[in-house]
Amino acid sequence: MSSVLSAKHFHDEQAAYDWVEARLWPNGPVCPRCKGTERISLMGGQSTRIGTYKCYACRKPFTVKVGTVFESSHIPLNIWLQAIHLMAASKKGFSTQQFGRTLGVSLKSAWFLSHRIREAMKSDGSLLGGGGGPDGKASIV
Numbered sequence: 001m002s003s004v005l006s007a008k009h010f011h012d013e014q015a016a017y018d019w020v021e022a023r024l025w026p027n028g029p030v031c032p033r034c035k036g037t038e039r040i041s042l043m044g045g046q047s048t049r050i051g052t053y054k055c056y057a058c059r060k061p062f063t064v065k066v067g068t069v070f071e072s073s074h075i076p077l078n079i080w081l082q083a084i085h086l087m088a089a090s091k092k093g094f095s096t097q098q099f100g101r102t103l104g105v106s107l108k109s110a111w112f113l114s115h116r117i118r119e120a121m122k123s124d125g126s127l128l129g130g131g132g133g134p135d136g137k138a139s140i141v
Contacts, residue, residue, distance in 0.1 A: 009081055016078040017051035021064045031055035032066045051077075069120040075113065079103055083113045087121075 009019035021029070029040045031053075039056035051063045065071050070080055082103055087094050094102075100110035 005082065005085065010078055010085070013076045013078050014050055016076070016081050017064060019081070020070075020077065021051065024064055024068070029053050029064075031058060031060070032062055033060055034058040069116050073112070073116075075105065075109055079105065080113070084117055087114070087117050 008015040010016070028037060030037050031040060034055060034057050036055055036057040040053050041056070043052045043054050043061060049063065051065075052061050053063065054061050065073070065077070070077060073080070083099060086099070086102065094114065096107065096110045096114050099105070099114055100107045103110065103113075105113070
């Protein structure tokens with residue numbers, strides 16, 4: 001019997017991007033600025049960040065993180081997914097210090113993760129994504 005946390009998207013950053021993209025953009029990537037879907041391609045190159053797309057309609061690069069709780073974060077996406085799973089699965093909550101120890105991040109990063117996740121878990125759920133689903137809404141959890 002294997003653990004849920006042994007899934008590939010919890011340990012590999014590229015797999016984490018693929019997993020989140022499949023949930024936020026079930027019909028392919030959507031530009032967060034112009035909402036275009038036709039003229040978008042994955043950027044390549046050694047210095048390009050993982051999962052970076054370019055919209056040729058508005059000429060702006062973007063990732064799946066834009067418009068979500070992950071935006072403006074330097075923490076790898078697979079660590080984010082682990083943190084979300086741990087917080088959602090824990091019965092009595094998770095302290096910041098326990099987050100830091102469990103995920104192997106600094107106390108400052110653990111505090112940042114826990115506060116962003118708690119904010120996203122509010123009832124409106126607006127920070128968990130959007131725009132990519134057939135009804136204009138999507139969720140990653």
